[in-house]
Amino acid sequence: MIIIAVSNRVGAMKRQLHLNLFIHSRGHHEASWRHPGSSPLALTDIRYYQDLACRAEAALFDSIFLADQLALGDDVAQAARTWLEPVTVLAAMAVATSRIGMIATASTTYTEPFNLARQFASLDHISNGRVAWNIVTSWLATAAGNFGGTGQMSHADRYVRAEEFMSVVKALWDSWADDAVIDDRAGGRYARADRIRPINHKGEYYQVAGPLNVPRCPQGRPVLVQAGSPTPAAASLHGMPRRCLRPTWRRRPPRRSTPT
Numbered sequence: 183m184i185i186i187a188v189s190n191r192v193g194a195m196k197r198q199l200h201l202n203l204f205i206h207s208r209g210h211h212e213a214s215w216r217h218p219g220s221s222p223l224a225l226t227d228i229r230y231y232q233d234l235a236c237r238a239e240a241a242l243f244d245s246i247f248l249a250d251q252l253a254l255g256d257d258v259a260q261a262a263r264t265w266l267e268p269v270t271v272l273a274a275m276a277v278a279t280s281r282i283g284m285i286a287t288a289s290t291t292y293t294e295p296f297n298l299a300r301q302f303a304s305l306d307h308i309s310n311g312r313v314a315w316n317i318v319t320s321w322l323a324t325a326a327g328n329f330g331g332t333g334q335m336s337h338a339d340r341y342v343r344a345e346e347f348m349s350v351v352k353a354l355w356d357s358w359a360d361d362a363v364i365d366d367r368a369g370g371r372y373a374r375a376d377r378i379r380p381i382n383h384k385g386e387y388y389q390v391a392g393p394l395n396v397p398r399c400p401q402g403r404p405v406l407v408q409a410g411s412p413t414p415a416a417a418s419l420h421g422m423p424r425r426c427l428r429p430t431w432r433r434r435p436p437r438r439s440t441p442t
């Protein structure tokens with residue numbers, strides 16, 4: 183982390199600059215994968231991502247960001263824009279690091295809320311509370327061809343679906359109380375069943391009984407990120423401000439789950 187000292191009339195004021203490493207292939211430029219100084223490791227070699235994560239953590243970066251799209255680009259012949267699946271990569275980076283925050287992109291349009299809530303709860307356990315989800319509705323039209331081939335949903339429909347998706351995911355994360363797991367080996371009681379509750383969601387797009395089958399994670403709910411410009415035209419989800427990558431690990435949301 184870089185500290186910038188700014189003087190004013192009252193005295194010296196310190197401001198913190200938050201740094202995020204956006205890992206994208208071997209660099210964002212189309213030709214960066216060919217740079218003589220670039221890593222010799224393949225983009226499918228997990229050591230490439232773990233090494234970058236360790237370097238970012240040592241350099242006091244706040245977070246690492248992994249973007250994602252769900253279809254291969256048409257420039258693969260000359261541009262190395264392939265990578266490993268972000269949730270999987272985050273798990274591997276989590277065990278190689280201990281402090282840095284990590285953001286994985288996942289789509290509300292092409293996944294089910296139960297799967298995604300479970301994956302991010304698991305990642306939060308694996309990382310001991312350092313995970314965030316970059317919520318996207320997937321703008322790439324060709325992704326639709328990989329999920330049923332019925333064509334891309336409209337922008338408005340994707341965001342209506344995303345709203346409901348997020349409600350379900352949050353309810354699933356909250357379906358276990360903080361104190362549900364007892365793990366009392368001598369007494370033979372693993373969990374308090376009365377502290378775990380179904381969600382019984384019945385909506386326009388999803389019907390999800392719940393509860394989640396992963397105990398409540400360290401952050402309660404992983405940090406939510408929505409990348410984009412704060413323009414009036416940009417859709418925002420669940421009232422989240424639309425800014426460019428501003429997760430707030432140092433101001434974690436309060437744990438909210440208290441099933442009764």
Ligand SMILES: Cc1cc2nc3c(=O)[nH]c(=O)nc-3n(C[C@H](O)[C@H](O)[C@H](O)COP(=O)(O)O)c2cc1C
Pocket residue numbers: 248249250251287317318319320321322337409410411415416417426427
């Ligand atoms: C820094 C940044 C990273 C983004 N990463 C992804 C991504 O990995 N996958 C994706 O489908 N969209 C990504 N987006 C696109 C946004 O999710 C969003 O679709 C875009 O800002 C347009 O807003 P709209 O969907 O409301 O039209 C990213 C946008 C920004 C600014």
